[in-house]
Amino acid sequence: MSTGGSGAARPTFSYSRIQKFDQCPAAYELRYLKHIQPAGISIESYLGNTVHTTLQWLYETVLEGEPVSFDGLLQHYRSAWGQRWSNSTYINSPGWTTDDYFQLGVRMLAGYYRQYIPFDEPVVGTEFDLTFPISTADDLWMRVIMDRIDNYGDGRWAIHDYKTGKNKLTVAKAESDLQMRIYYLAIKKTYQEAERIDVVWHFLRHGEEHRLDDQQWSTKRLIGTLTKKINKIRLAETGGGSFEPREGVLCNWCFYWDHCSAKEGSTHPARRAR
Numbered sequence: 001m002s003t004g005g006s007g008a009a010r011p012t013f014s015y016s017r018i019q020k021f022d023q024c025p026a027a028y029e030l031r032y033l034k035h036i037q038p039a040g041i042s043i044e045s046y047l048g049n050t051v052h053t054t055l056q057w058l059y060e061t062v063l064e065g066e067p068v069s070f071d072g073l074l075q076h077y078r079s080a081w082g083q084r085w086s087n088s089t090y091i092n093s094p095g096w097t098t099d100d101y102f103q104l105g106v107r108m109l110a111g112y113y114r115q116y117i118p119f120d121e122p123v124v125g126t127e128f129d130l131t132f133p134i135s136t137a138d139d140l141w142m143r144v145i146m147d148r149i150d151n152y153g154d155g156r157w158a159i160h161d162y163k164t165g166k167n168k169l170t171v172a173k174a175e176s177d178l179q180m181r182i183y184y185l186a187i188k189k190t191y192q193e194a195e196r197i198d199v200v201w202h203f204l205r206h207g208e209e210h211r212l213d214d215q216q217w218s219t220k221r222l223i224g225t226l227t228k229k230i231n232k233i234r235l236a237e238t239g240g241g242s243f244e245p246r247e248g249v250l251c252n253w254c255f256y257w258d259h260c261s262a263k264e265g266s267t268h269p270a271r272r273a274r
């Protein structure tokens, strides 16, 4: 599928990278500095990746002029689920089975299909990849990969983000959602013609769309926030900070326990998905 730009060969920051440092500096160090692969993946991440891949395929197929039936969509989902399956997939929720998660994905896709057929939005890209400068003076760059971008051709663009988790954003949280604001900044800085930008979250488990039309976030304030966050990470990386473990509820979805000083000798509560 087309993408909006190419990843430059320079160190870049992403929303996930900033979020990981905020959540747990120890996990950040293991992933981004020591490049250690986690021992597993949560089934929620697996489901999310597979649903995203399936929706990407849907729009790619439609853009090629081919109709997509619901059976065809399901077939693609089933095949992607099987092909990508890893024996290191883990389940945390008591009573939930692998099939429960698979069926949850079917319901999400069925809801999306019913709501958006015939998929005639002016899509210009899925997994839309952009690298852009936050500050050229400080050599701060960011890379984003956005789920879907629409361009209406009259200066109006829309950024779409698919959510497969169980929590929805409140209106107040949506207004301050850092991930979407970074996507907004990426479009604003890359496309001069983007005069009006709508931001759209798709809460697939709930079959709901949350849309903020003609968003007017302050790019100056956002650049300030990002610069501060990135500089804090850079300081830690150059020896001016530490990578202490930050224990919390997310530890049960983290698969670095063998490498984490806070969890050494403990048994991870998740069970292997079968």
Ligand code: SF4
Pocket: 024, 026, 027, 245, 246, 247, 248, 250, 251, 254, 255, 256, 257, 260, 261, 262, 263
């Ligand atoms: S188990 Fe918890 S404290 Fe340890 S690295 Fe993972 S998230 Fe951080």
